[in-house]
Amino acid sequence: MSTADVDKETRPLLQDSSTTSEQSGISRQLNNASQSTKTEVSLHAVVSKVTIELLSKEITKKWREIGRKLEFSDADLDRIKSDTTEGHKEQVYQMLKKWKEQKGKNATYKRLGEALMKCDRTDLQQWLEREAEALNKGSTVPTNQSDCTNEAGEEEIQFIDMQKKKTLNYIILVSCIILLMFALILTVFFVRRASTTANINPAIKTTTPSTTSMTSTTADRNPATTNTTSSTTSMGTTTIKYPYYVKIQNYADEPGRHNLILGSNSPGDFVLYTSSHKVHGTLFVVTQYTFQYSKRPTETISGVLVRDKWDDDTGGYPELMAGGPGKGYVVVKISSQTHRGFDFSFSVYGRNT
The missing domain is CATH 1.10.533.10 (Death Domain, Fas)
Structure with a gap:
């Protein structure tokens, strides 16, 4: 093939390439x-x-x-x-x-x-x-x-801010509830304390003569006997004579009761003084009450019985604070269990010469 023929064949290809x-x-x-x-x-x-x-x-x-x-x-x-x-x-x-x-x-x-x-x-x-x-x-x-990245970042920030606000609101709500509960507990505590302050007095007081006579205590409030024959009231205290002798040590091992026995009594002893006190429980509060008695010059204290009237082991606990048998006075404090109340009787035995 000649050079001219080659040129003729290749020229159209070059022209097509240029045109494209x-x-x-x-x-x-x-x-x-x-x-x-x-x-x-x-x-x-x-x-x-x-x-x-x-x-x-x-x-x-x-x-x-x-x-x-x-x-x-x-x-x-x-x-x-x-x-x-x-x-x-x-x-x-x-x-x-x-x-x-x-x-x-x-x-x-x-x-x-x-x-x-x-x-x-x-x-x-x-x-x-x-x-x-x-x-x-x-x-x-x-x-x-940074188009999409920043848009996604802003959405994520907004979502996080929203979650933070929800969490903060929840914390504030819970805090308010806790504060209200605490305030309620304190209110109940101080109201209860104020109502029992007058009865809680561990100080020893001497009984002074009074023109007002005390009501005779019934036999069912005195575990020493079931019958009352006579009562003598003077000097602001109650002296009750019972015909039947019951030894106070018999109440030492009563199940479910928190009794306190000080000294002992003999057949010739009288109930020089008896009293009882009952309180109801208060949430988160330990309630206290004080029994106390000061003898007259002619009396001798030989025994003290502090008897728990509840037999389910939920009553309070008695504690001797001062005095006792052989002394001129006796002071016993009752402390309840937390949240609970108590019901106790307080009896002082001795002789009146």
Whole structure:
């Protein structure tokens, strides 16, 4: 094959390659022109409310300067600032909103971008161009460069803030409930304490003569006997004589009862004094009561019986505070179990010469 034949065969291939290259270049130019036209058309669109909301979060210190470029006077800017008390972002939003209302169809992305560029905010001007293109496609462009990442980050921060608020509200609610319960407990405690303070007096007192007679104590409040034959009341105390002798040591081992026996009694002894006291339980409170008796000059104390009337092991505990058999007085304090009350009888045995 000759050189001329080779040239004839290869020339059409080269021409086809050149034609293809020229066509692709023209296609790129047409695409670029089309995109440029679309961008230009988008920039002449009216700024959307979404764009104003996003942009108001990004304009910070130079908002008044931007307002002047948008043909606002200083008086207008001062009025916007005074009328808006929600903060800086709301002031910028109201300024852009008024600009859009005043300019109408002329409130375009292009004019707003030019004002931003004159204030050295080319970053926001470029964002506006991207926003205009995105709006044509039915979407929006974030104002920062790390698009989806920052959006997800903001959502995560908002979720965390919401969880923190819920946790804080829960803690406040629980704290209030605890404080109310504590206040209620203290109130009950002090009310109960005030009601029993008059009866709790461990100090030793001497009985003084009194013109008021005491009521005779019935036999069922005195475990020493079941029948009462006579009673003698004088000097503010009660002296009861019983025909049957019951030894107080018989009550030492009663199951479920917290009895206290001091000394002993003999067949010739009388019940010099007897009394009883019953209280109901109070939540978280230990209630106390004091029995006390001071003998007359003619009396001798030989035995003391403090008997628990409850037999289920829930009663209080008696304790000798002072005095006792052979002495001129006796003081016994009763202390309840926590939350519970008690019911005790107090009997003093001896002789009256």
